[in-house]
Amino acid sequence: MGYRSVQYQKQVEAVGDPSEPVSVDDGISRIKQMAAIRGDRSYKNGKKRKTADATVEIVMHLGIDARQADQMLRGAISLPKGLGKARRVIAFCDASMEEEAKAAGAVEVGGEELVKRIQDGWADFDVAIAHPSMMGQVGKLGRVLGPQGKMPTPKSGTVTPEVATAVKEFSGGRVEFRNDSGGNIHLPVGRSSFPDEDLKENIEAVIDHITKIKPAAAKGQYLKRVCLSATRTPSVTLSTGT
DSSP states (O other), rough: OOOOOHHHHHHHHHHHTTTSBOHHHHHHHHHHHHHHHTTOOOOTTSSSSOOOOOEEEEEEEESOOTGGGOOOEEEEEOOOOOOOOOEEEEEEEOOHHHHHHHTTTTTTESHHHHHHHHTTTTOOOSEEEEOOOGGHHHGGGGHTTTTTTTTOTTTTBBBSSSSHHHHHHHHHTEEEEEEETTTTTEEEEEEETTHEEEEEEEHHHHHHHHHHHHTTTTOOOOOEEEEEEEESSEEEEEEEOO
């Protein structure tokens, strides 16, 4: 086994074997305990660090062949309790839609001038929404936004004629997902400061959604393993009943 930090060992000692499957309720409780241990570290001068409001993430290892196009999963889901933090959303649209997109929460709107600004290096946003009519110009940003995971696509719901609606959803709690080469999906589901019931509702919404969109070509066990973790904590395995 590789080196484990003192903090990691303390976190595991507090909650027991993290690989032992537990219920969603127990998983949330354990993650919060470990996140609190991380937040209680001291500075060298003895002053306590303010407890961090850690991001809680779910990781799902799926029984899919990520090399096959008909088994790849990509899309977006609106979390019922949001993410606890507003996301910076921009919108590529024509002048007739700009005011409505701004009212919905877009931090920047525009067309060619916004494309050029991003080409020049600006990237202070989390999600990009585009009207289908703008994709001829937005397509120029593929090499820039693609590696950052910010390129608008129809499958993720970020290319849509309903620009204002998409801006509002993604600013609140709608998150994109895409399986990696190992057949895993990573998604934030809230923060450690969330009430347990809110985290549980988000977690169960994600599991339910991913279960419903199982590719027809995927064979055998679909949900192989589901884990929960917070920023810089060990993961906890959840019992999914499968």
